[in-house]
Amino acid sequence: MSIRVYNTLTREKEQLVTRKPGRVDIYQCGVTPYDYTHMGHARQYVLWDVIRRYLRYRGYEVFCVQNVTDIDDKIIAKAQSLGISPDELARRFDREYLEVMDALGVERPDVYPRVTEHISDIIDVIRGLVERGHAYETVNGVYFDVSSFPDYGKLSGRNLDEMRAGARVEVDEAKKDPADFALWKKAKPGEPAWDSPWGRGRPGWHIECSTLALKYLGSGFDMHGGGTDLIFPHHENEIAQAEAYTGEGPFVRYWIHHEMVNVNQEKMSKSLGNLFTVRDVLKEFRPEDIRYFLVSVHYRSPANFGPGELNAAKSARARLVNVIDSIDHVLGTPGAKNGPREGDAGAGPAHDPAAIPGAADPAAGDLKSRIESLRNSFIEAMDDDFNTAGALGALHSLAREVNSFINRRRNAAFPPEDLEALKAARDTLWELGGLLGIFGVEPRVPGEDSRLLGKLVEFLVELRGQARERKEWALADQIRDRLKELGIVLEDTPQGTRWKME
């Protein structure tokens, strides 16, 4: 088995063959920090967080570089309107980005370079491009000469003639060709600027990614990620700059683009005013539920975002969490030791062999083999272009088999073979779900502070248990109802009452 990924450059799924065996070098387009982090960002970085975890699970060493474009036109404009410096604005929203990603359990990149700290590297690349005849200076700045790069358009499937025919290309009399794009922008008064051979100014939009990728990963690295909206012009230009500069290709082996987050079937974007910031969504939903939603749609399909979708994800995830809780409960209170129904283990239906105390359920062996087969389904789905939605299906199938297995025991004690199988199921669920990050972020065990709370709840559960033995149902129900109002749910199982926080 091997991993296959869809490459935008070839428009085909290809077998993953890395530049260095056993290692995957990744570059991701980072954010331009000038506003709040939104759900579209969450989609990208959660996706790549999952890809990184999965590649590691499959035995690769993974190295990830992600830039911060902390100087550009939008930052300058926003900073001016707020009356603060561009640097202050960029740092504020960069911090916002990192906080939100931490909350979502997204692992940080290995290298997180800021553009403003790499101006001299950028100037070196621009100078190289000018020297090799791929760029020229005008009164406004330095421009990349697209006609000097015959492969221009290979990523986005465009050709220059078509583009020139399009009327929407910016008009700049000083440029040789409307499709030429800025590598260096000469500063206007009041704008932040750095010295360069072409006077004071700042980098153009695309050059930072080529420069930083070449600096930290070198030419020909493995995966480059970003949204489909960056294919043209951003990534097209990145290729042109990098390959023209190094004189060799390919700059990137696999271009991996995720689709957009939509709202009401329309792209979520600033211009449409339908943005959802992650910070706001986090007020209503747990990070794991947000991740579940994101991962329940294949990354190359648009993901429609809304409360309904999020709630469906929440319910679906609860099912998975619940099965883990069920197993933990069984493992923590084995019937043979302190199960409340120990004496009446034989009370189950006589025709049910699983109900004979101490007898191993023949299904235990089956469960174990099913665990492995579903693990393989999970891997198969993920190997196929990171099909997280398919992988989730395997997890749910495993959940049903476990629940069914536990159900069949009813009041009977679980023999060691069963407990072992259940533990294996639990570990597998936990491990594979962990690759998707749908369990990891929440505290499974109450922290120090809530230890007292736990003891109090257990005391109430104990009192309620006594009331139930006396068949004082009204009192028992009152305790359960009041706790429910406080967000604490009680469930009576053959292995005793268990409780959880909602």
Next chain:
RNA sequence: GGCGACAUAGCCAAGCGGUAAGGCGGCGGUCUGCAAAACCGCUAUUCCCCGGUUCGAUUCCGGGUGUCGCCUCCA
């Protein structure tokens, strides 16, 4: 106008040549003191429409129709 993607049940969503995963919701049943959770059954004779290729197509090809994206900042 140019380029591209996608159309699967009430909803979300996999599958992409061998006869429709999974989830949410709904209905019926089992379990339960009652619940909750869970399990069982039902909820697409069919994958937008029309042609074609094939023994066979939701899956491939052609043509429609519809939705969306990029070509301007965008994840």
